[in-house]
Amino acid sequence: MNAAKRYFTSIFKAIVALLKGMKLTGSYLVRPSKILTQQYPENRDTLYIPQRFKGRVVMPHDENNEHNCTACTLCQLACPNGSIQIISKNIDMPDGTKKKVLDRWVYNLGSCTLCQLCIDACPSDAIVMDNGFEFSVYDKSKLIYELNRPGSRLKEKKTEKQA
Amino acid sequence: MEQHIESHIIQSSDDEFIINVGPQHPSTHGVLHLQLKLDGEKIVDLRPFLGYIHRGIEKMSESLTYKQFIYLTSRMDYLSAHINNQACCLVIEKGLQTEVPERAKVIRTLMAELTRLASHQLWWGSTGLDMGAVSPFFYAFREREMILEIFEETCGSRLTMNYCVPGGVMNDIHPDFVRKVKQLIKQFRENIHEYDELLTGNPIFQSRTQGIGYLSKEDAIALSCSGPVARASGISCDVRKKNPYDAYDRVSFDEIIATEGDCFARYRVRLEEMKQSMNIIEQLIDNIPTGEYRTKIKGIIKLPVGEYYQRVETARGELGVYLVSDGSNKPYRIKFRTPNFSNLGALKPMSLGGKIGDLVAIMASLDLIIPDIDR
DSSP: OOHHHHHHHHHHHHHHHHHHHHHHHHHHHHHGGOOOOTTTTGTTTOOOOOOOOOEEEEOOOOOSEEEEOOOOOOHHOTTTTEEEEEEEEEEOOOOOOOOOEEEEEEEEEGGOOOOOOHHOTTOOOOOOEEEEOOOOOOOOGGEEOOOOTTOEEOOOOOOHHHH | OHHHHHHSOOOOOOOOOOEEEEESSSTTTTTTTEEEEEEETTTEEEEEEEEETOOHHHHTTTTTTTTTGGGGGGSSGGGHHHOOOOOOOHHHHHHTOOOOOHHHHHHHHHHHHHHHHHHHHHHHHHHEEEEEEHHHHHHHHHHHHHHHHHHHHHSSSSSOOOOEETTTTOOOOTTTOOOOOOOOHHHHHHHHHIIIIIIOHHHHHHHTTTTTSSHHHHHOOOOTTTTTHTTTTTTTOOOOHHHHTHHHHHHHOOOOOOOOOOOOHHHHHHEEEHHHHHHHHHHHHHHOOOOOSSSOOOOOOOOOOOEEEEEEETTEEEEEEEEHHHHHSSSEEEEEOHHHHHHHHHHHHHTSSBHHHHHHHHHHHTTOOHHHHHH
8 A cells, every 4th residue: 555655656746847847848938038049041140150269270361462471381380180281482582582482371171170279370470260160062172272362472571661 | 819809798698688788879978888788677797898989199199299289188078178178288387387377377267167067067968868858958058058159259169179278378368258257157047946947856867866876985986986976975086176276276165075976966966066166167257367368488398308297177077197208399108097987987886786777877977978988
């Protein structure tokens, strides 16, 4: 008799507890303003992405198609997984000397872990992190980017110009 | 060789039954492979098989420089990614004997506690999920999402932040950081009663966890368990109290200790730890010191020849980083003493003699992260 009583009491208690939980879940059903779910592809225009969000590495160019990269390869050395390859070339200067300039800044997004060490290592702030995140492609060779635009060149420092 | 392998595989007799749980099983949270010997529903023997997600992080670290290898440790216990990075930064700073700015210390501690909160919330949700309660998962993710947004704003990523660097932190905190953290604490304090309503007070949940998976104090010490698993068996082992690092020496908080040693005790310890984490955050958030957030370490880091060890308290227990330097720019040897590996050892004494259905509850209460076991 006692065992049967305990058995039914436990069932009753469990049902009460379940109803308590259901009450809490139900209370959110009538308070839709408290629901946080975002309908992602539809709300793409209103999506808030923080300014520091690490999407991928980009190289900012100014209106004269000039960048800050001096091809010092510090970012390439800082990269822990070899996602960066800097190919430089020597050009002849007007005064007869040769100067090493950036030819191609090859970036493999496929193996990049977005650790920010390259940006941390860059002494001339030539690279920054982009906020983009929709980078899926069907072929992994398309994940290899060349960050410097065609025909771009190193920004001359103002002090040098005046001198 | 053949004999050696044979001895690791459980042999069965006629009335016993061998079952493999994992490596792909929804309740193992990763690629953990367990071989069970069953007598009816009773677990007679249990053997975990590891190595399915071994990436050789310790060996890889030997070919990376001191600044580079830190990001790898985010991939061990990915839910305590920041705390892992912090441990590596602390061990490098110990070798260099660099003083970290006060501001960086406080920011690191705040981030570590937020990481612990986020980790425990995910654990709470997945514990419910393992035992058949689906809704707790969504409630846990609500607050966790707020923490991840704070991470995203300040560090740039949500999970593997790589925010700690030797000498401080990567960026200064975001201008909105203090406001958002206060808002998070306020909301979490308002909502924490829902955690009790949904799971803690539920008799079904209680009967599935109370008295299940008992781990005695002696066993916990013998198996070198740490973190909430050991504290639920009555061992005082919080590294934040015993060996304070960064800003833990200036905050006051309680070390939660339970003596029951069962699944429900471990559950309660973690819930209380969340409240203590909030206490720590509240003490620090209003007085973040001004000043530099980073001491710039110029050029290539080279540690003096020697051995260095630093331990920290992650969300799952004690993480130790043992580093041997030969004076070059790369570590000669790194060994991580990860909390999950030791805690996994407690799975056998906990579940022997129990039912196979309880195994899921026991594993949920251990809060295993498999990449941390294998590294």
